[in-house]
Amino acid sequence: MSASPPLFVVLAAGKGTRMKSSEPKVLHKVAGQSMLAHVLATVSDVQGDVAVVVGPGMDAVATEARRVTPPAQVFVQATQQGTADAVLAARPALAGHSGDVVVLYADTPLIRPETVARLRAALDAGAHIAVLGFRAKDPTGYGRLLTGPKGTLSAIREEKDASEAERRIDLCNSGVMAFRVPDVGKLLGQIGNANAKGEFYLTDAIEIAVRSGLRAGVVECSEDEVLGVNARDQLAEAEAIWQKRARAQFMASGVTMIAPETVWLSFDTQIAPDVVIEPHVIFGVGVTIEEGVRILGFSHFEGAVIGKGARIGPFSRFRPGARIGADAHIGNFVEVKNTTLGPGAKANHLAYLGDGVIGAKANVGAGTIFCNYDGYAKHKTQIGEGAFIGSNSSLVAPVTIGAGAYVGSGSVITRDVTPGALALERSNQEERPGWAEKFRTLMLRRKATK
Numbered sequence: 001m002s003a004s005p006p007l008f009v010v011l012a013a014g015k016g017t018r019m020k021s022s023e024p025k026v027l028h029k030v031a032g033q034s035m036l037a038h039v040l041a042t043v044s045d046v047q048g049d050v051a052v053v054v055g056p057g058m059d060a061v062a063t064e065a066r067r068v069t070p071p072a073q074v075f076v077q078a079t080q081q082g083t084a085d086a087v088l089a090a091r092p093a094l095a096g097h098s099g100d101v102v103v104l105y106a107d108t109p110l111i112r113p114e115t116v117a118r119l120r121a122a123l124d125a126g127a128h129i130a131v132l133g134f135r136a137k138d139p140t141g142y143g144r145l146l147t148g149p150k151g152t153l154s155a156i157r158e159e160k161d162a163s164e165a166e167r168r169i170d171l172c173n174s175g176v177m178a179f180r181v182p183d184v185g186k187l188l189g190q191i192g193n194a195n196a197k198g199e200f201y202l203t204d205a206i207e208i209a210v211r212s213g214l215r216a217g218v219v220e221c222s223e224d225e226v227l228g229v230n231a232r233d234q235l236a237e238a239e240a241i242w243q244k245r246a247r248a249q250f251m252a253s254g255v256t257m258i259a260p261e262t263v264w265l266s267f268d269t270q271i272a273p274d275v276v277i278e279p280h281v282i283f284g285v286g287v288t289i290e291e292g293v294r295i296l297g298f299s300h301f302e303g304a305v306i307g308k309g310a311r312i313g314p315f316s317r318f319r320p321g322a323r324i325g326a327d328a329h330i331g332n333f334v335e336v337k338n339t340t341l342g343p344g345a346k347a348n349h350l351a352y353l354g355d356g357v358i359g360a361k362a363n364v365g366a367g368t369i370f371c372n373y374d375g376y377a378k379h380k381t382q383i384g385e386g387a388f389i390g391s392n393s394s395l396v397a398p399v400t401i402g403a404g405a406y407v408g409s410g411s412v413i414t415r416d417v418t419p420g421a422l423a424l425e426r427s428n429q430e431e432r433p434g435w436a437e438k439f440r441t442l443m444l445r446r447k448a449t450k
């Protein structure tokens with residue numbers, strides 16, 4: 001490896017016209033995280049500098065870059081005149097830098113750190129420029145790598161400028177390139193724009209470098225890792241590849257998935273060993289599932305922590321701030337938001353638990369609603385340890401149910417309940433003996449006289 005740390009230049013200024021979106025392309029998400037963040041995460045473990053090139057007015061892209069990698073330098077490419085022009089927008093970073101330079105495209109989110117390391121190793125092995133290439137099943141749209149004997153690289157030809165014969169080449173440019181040349185800025189400054197798109201192509205650096213006696217090489221990786229996202233169908237393809245990879249990793253680490261292709265994960269999902277996941281489960285951002293949890297089908301999680309041994313679902317929904325204690329049960333059609341359940345607590349059917357704290361072993365009956373919102377502010381519901389909330393109760397927050405207390409079914413509870421008490425809020429049941437028979441007789445008589 002080069003003695004000085006590398007500079008990673010991440011290109012994110014493209015307009016992304018083919019996405020047909022009002023949002024910059026690189027902010028579109030794969031597994032709940034922007035494509036730009038994926039690429040920045042890939043290089044985050046390497047000690048080095050990071051420069052991100054954004055387009056004019058792309059403040060949201062700059063903000064995202066700084067959020068993920070706070071020391072990143074952000075440069076604005078004044079007019080989008082191609083990938084070489086984009087790298088040159090980072091000239092101040094290039095100028096003050098003596099180590100290797102690695103260029104990555106922010107629209108290529110699936111690349112792994114191991115692969116970037118392999119590319120950089122090619123520089124140690126003697127290449128001045130190393131290009132990450134792949135064999136494309138369908139090379140349409142990619143630049144083709146023109147190789148000489150012994151696998152040396154002589155040029156990259158963009159599709160629009162390629163001859164018939166060149167288009168038949170399936171070895172393609174991923175866009176990821178590593179440079180160990182004395183002055184990358186000077187090399188890129190020699191690139192012209194006499195091509196089909198009238199753009200300054202970074203890929204032309206190869207031909208120019210090779211002509212001046214520098215060595216360029218190719219490092220191959222799998223097509224899955226370097227899928228470039230230009231349109232929405234490719235975004236979906238990138239998502240599918242990412243999901244497949246993540247599911248395989250979880251299964252290898254001891255998680256059971258009955259139908260893995262129906263389980264959707266996020267970039268930061270954490271699942272401990274011996275968790276069993278039934279089909280059709282979605283993990284949004286910020287979810288941790290502890291050991292031995294069983295998740296029945298069609299459950300949805302976001303910003304939730306599920307404690308050891310809990311049983312979840314089917315059809316349970318967890319929103320941000322749900323904290324489920326060990327061995328607790330949450331059953332069908334229960335929505336939990338910003339609520340902590342103590343160990344062994346249960347809410348097995350049809351409930352809304354929002355902004356609450358539920359003690360250990362408490363039992364929340366079917367149809368219980370925490371009325372947490374008055375149209376202006378959210379209020380808290382507290383249920384003590386071992387309390388029992390009868391079915392179809394409304395707990396109007398702020399309200400506290402004491403430990404061990406009972407709430408009778410169908411009650412609307414607006415005042416605190418003393419520990420150990422029974423709170424009932426309903427009118428007395430009335431009974432009229434023989435009423436039904438009299439009613440039927442009356443009705444039949446009326447019908448007969450019509």
Ligand code: UD1
Nearest residue numbers: 011012013014080081082083086106107142143173201228
């Ligand atoms: C590029 C490569 C092509 C390669 C393919 C891999 C060039 C000339 N072509 O083509 O060889 O096979 O990627 O996916 O490099 N960008 C800027 N400023 C610009 C133009 C682009 O920052 O002026 C950024 C984009 O945001 C994107 C990346 O550079 O992240 C690639 O640009 P894009 O227009 O998508 O290039 P491709 O046509 O895909």
Ligand code: CA
Nearest residue numbers: 107228229230
């Ligand atoms: Ca692209």
